[in-house]
Amino acid sequence: MKTLKIATIPGDGIGTEVVPAAIEVLKTVSEIHGGLSFAFTDFPYSCEYYLEHGVMMPDEGLEKLKDFDSIFLGAVGNVKLVPDHISLWGLLIKIRREFEQVINIRPAKVIPGVRSPLVHPKDFDLIVVRENSEGEYSEVGGRIYQGEDELAIQNSIFSRKGSERAMRYAFELASKRKKHVTSATKSNGIVHSMPFWDEVFKEVAKDYPAISTDSQHIDALAAFFVTHPERFDVIVASNLFGDVLTDIGAAIMGSVGIAPAANINVNGKYPSMFEPVHGSAPDIIGKGIANPIGQIWTAKMMLDHFDETELGTLLLDVVESVSNDGILTPDIGGKHSTKEVTDEIINRLKQRA
Incomplete structure (x- = not known):
């Protein structure tokens, strides 16, 4: 036994x-x-x-x-x-x-008998793979000065190893599901970490030719979670973006x-x-x-x-x-x-x- x-x-x-x-x-x-x-x-x-x-x-x-x-x-x-x-x-x-x-995974799907707040929820079944060790939740930063000059600095840390590890986990997971991976990004507004994230995602995707991909800016992606959650299979995201998306996923199911x-x-x-x-x-x-x-x-x-x-x-x-x-x-x-x-x-x- x-x-x-x-x-x-x-x-x-x-x-x-x-x-x-x-x-x-x-x-x-x-x-x-x-x-x-x-x-x-x-x-x-x-x-x-x-x-x-x-x-x-x-x-x-x-x-x-x-x-x-x-x-x-x-x-x-x-x-x-x-x-x-x-x-x-x-x-x-x-x-x-x-x-x-280093990986956090959270599924969201229609649960029979549980009323979704969505008016016409389709049969969505998705899973978010969240990088869980670095990103926006790093401990690098600090606070200096007092009063009106006080500053708080919070540094995001994105390593190739950490980003690629989360992405490969997502692709492997998608290979057992509907064979699609969506990357959550914000490279039109965050000028260093997110273009880096996008580059690594494109490189990793080359090793999985059987998996289709797309990349969505986090603000639009959050909206699509509400309007068209059935579009998604596996979503890979940074620490903060994954955290936000998974709470939306819980909400559209009907309850955290x-x-x-x-x-x-x-x-x-x-x-x-x-x-x-x-x-x-x-x-x-x-x-x-x-x-x-x-x-x-x-x-x-x-x-x-x-x-x-x-x-x-x-x-x-x-x-x-x-x-x-x-x-x-x-x-x-x-x-x-x-x-x-x-x-x-x-x-x-x-x-x-």
Whole structure:
């Protein structure tokens, strides 16, 4: 039997509600498979942990996490307790950077039973590949002077290695899908990094003659996500552009509560990390109505990462059958609790087995 060691970090807010729900679903998946099991180890790193210890995770935190097969994260952040720049850079971004999780991938598709805010949504199914280690989110820069002369300088860092790595990941992914890659750019306004990005994209595209391509300026691309999302297959984008596009992708699906994400380590030295997009949702903590679909879909992405694609497909099919029957949490128009949605997914998984 293959046993996968999973470090679970429920984190803040509804993360503490949806991570246990997704774990129960994964346990059911392992029962169905027979040859697959999970060994979960929980870590309390969170804003509450920060208030007690003065850090989001201990100095040895990364050392404890590095030997796991993957990290399953719930949510990070509670601005009422800890400023966002402390909570994110002390946990989420720290793990991404130190564990060389250089690719972030986020899908968006029509989910049956979930109402999109688009008036006539077509059957879109796209995925954004986001460069996850540099770009506009580099730490290079600083602030000088005071008063009216104060300056803030933020430098974007675009390396050939980092850009090409994200692009090749996108092309490889597209080869298993609809064989089209769109590059997000802004070379008509950002005069150094974006023309460089465009040049690298054209060079990489030559190695994939079977994949069609196009390049879209980010402002137009954001608009097309709303007006014609069905046009797209795989989109490759810089750190900032990818971040913006994926939130639009979640919005046109109908809720950030259903959107999954994966932070991928491509060299095998460290674990990858899987997290939903939704955040800690402090307004509904403890009410039992947090939407578990984002965390469960994230579990599907984790299964795919371990080459358990058949199980991953089964899991998403079951989730969609449950949503199509209107068994939904209030954030997407339903009246069911976190537990009721989770239990129904588990029941249908057992029925499929």
